[in-house]
Amino acid sequence: MIARGILLAAGAALLGASLYASSATAQVDARQLEAAARIIDAEAAGHQNGSMTVALVVRGEVVWVRSYGYADEGRTIPATSDTVYRIGSITKQFTGFALLKAVAEGHVRLEDRVIDYLPELGPVLGADAPPVDLLALATHRVGLAREPDDPDYAYSTGATDQWRQLANEALAHTRAPYAPNERSRYSNIGYAALGLAIERASGIDYVTFVEDRLIRPLGMHSTSFRPDEALLARLAVGYRSSSGSDTAESKSEIAGRGYRIPNGGLFSTASDMARFLAFEMGAARHPPLDNATLEANFGRSFPGVTGDRFGIGFAEEAHGERRLVGHNGLTTGYASSAFFDPEERIGVICLASAEDMCQSRFIDVYAELSPAWVPVAKALRAAKAASAARVAAQQPYPQGEVVLRRFIGELAAGAPDYDALGEVLGGAVRDNLTALRNQFSGLGPLQSVAFLRVDPGGADVYETRFAGGALHWTLTVGEGDILETATMRTVP
Incomplete structure (x- = not known):
């Protein structure tokens, strides 16, 4: 306690x-x-x-x-x-306000094109991409992936005074798989790019x-x-x-x-x-x-x-x-x-x-x-009561097994679909992806997925068996089959 x-x-x-x-x-x-x-x-x-x-x-x-x-x-x-x-x-809030401060000081405008400050994003977005502005960048609407391609964490660790160099290198290994100027898709590398843009527009070191x-x-x-x-x-x-x-x-x-x-x-x-x-x-x-x-x-x-x-x-x-x-x-x-x-x-x-x-x-x-x-x-308490009823009936999430199988496959391939994960879970996967990929590589092919129960907190519990071992999973699935939480432990 x-x-x-x-x-x-x-x-x-x-x-x-x-x-x-x-x-x-x-x-x-x-x-x-x-x-x-x-x-x-x-x-x-x-x-x-x-x-x-x-x-x-x-x-x-x-x-x-x-x-x-x-x-x-x-x-x-x-x-x-x-x-x-x-x-x-939460640092992103400070970066967002820094953009607004740069606007207030006359360094930049929200409607300025991103590539005016970040020309290296041109090849990432593609020659046929429509113009995107700083407002789109600051609201996750440029179409960038959540993270750069960085399986060995080459750009994700390093001294604070090296962040600029590492951000430039990371941008060169970033994809833009989504259409710009549409729905927001959370992007960590996007906010690193925003920090670079603020620095270049103001002429002042971002930090x-x-x-x-x-x-x-x-x-x-x-x-x-x-x-x-x-x-x-x-x-x-x-x-x-x-x-x-x-x-x-x-x-x-x-x-x-x-x-x-x-x-x-x-x-x-x-x-x-x-x-x-x-x-x-x-x-x-x-x-x-x-x-x-x-x-x-x-x-x-x-x-x-x-x-x-x-x-x-x-x-x-x-x-x-x-x-x-x-x-x-x-x-x-x-x-x-x-x-x-x-x-x-x-x-x-x-x-x-x-x-x-x-x-x-x-x-x-x-x-x-x-x-x-x-x-x-009151509405939240009613939802909790509905969850309690699901626990009492021991009915799993309708798509729980499909979501779990998909997640395991993505971890084994080292290529999670972060848009299918809740924000907190996505961040945890991002920070531990190398270790997770290695773990699943050692387990071998997935052989079976079995629902065990709904635990008292409303999470589904599954057992997955692989050629080289077994795991117990506790997971919650939200609207749109988003995997909100997932924890696993090795079965002895």
């Missing part, structure tokens, strides 16, 4: 009530915060190892922060609001631009692409899973993530991310972008292939009549989430040091803080 080492700060006292220029009060009372706390406590109690810090921001004010577990269990150092985590793809134009003006002193010794001393020890005791081997990534700096290179804390969320809500004291720009940005998004929508730097999720905007993050040993309702101006930040944490959207928390979310929470 991870609920040891708890620290709590109700109201804005932990970070200082004067941090934000919001004239509105948070308008949540102690009863609401206590109810929200119980929900988050229950989520944390399901994890055995690692740490998790959650912050609630309401109308630009930090109203609640609580940390769970140990930042370093070996040294009995509890997690706090100032524990440092890797925030992974310097983001840190000087966005991070420092917001007072985010514990957020950096290049953590110094003091920051690294506060970095939580990362775990592959909160249910296991094995720490993640992430030292190479701490030194640098290769080309992936603009799409996943930042370190941060819950305290700093609360400042960032307040800025997104239009409540920062010295905002690097004005509120009109923020409102226009969060009012513009494009449909994706998996049901979500994407704007400049953010993903948008529909929840009944409500919506959340923000981003997830996943890197080796760390998971993160930072979303908010732009109308109610209520947000939840979750940073954690295990890859299976921070996957809840805490919809019941939103319902405790705002009546507008009560119908959404």
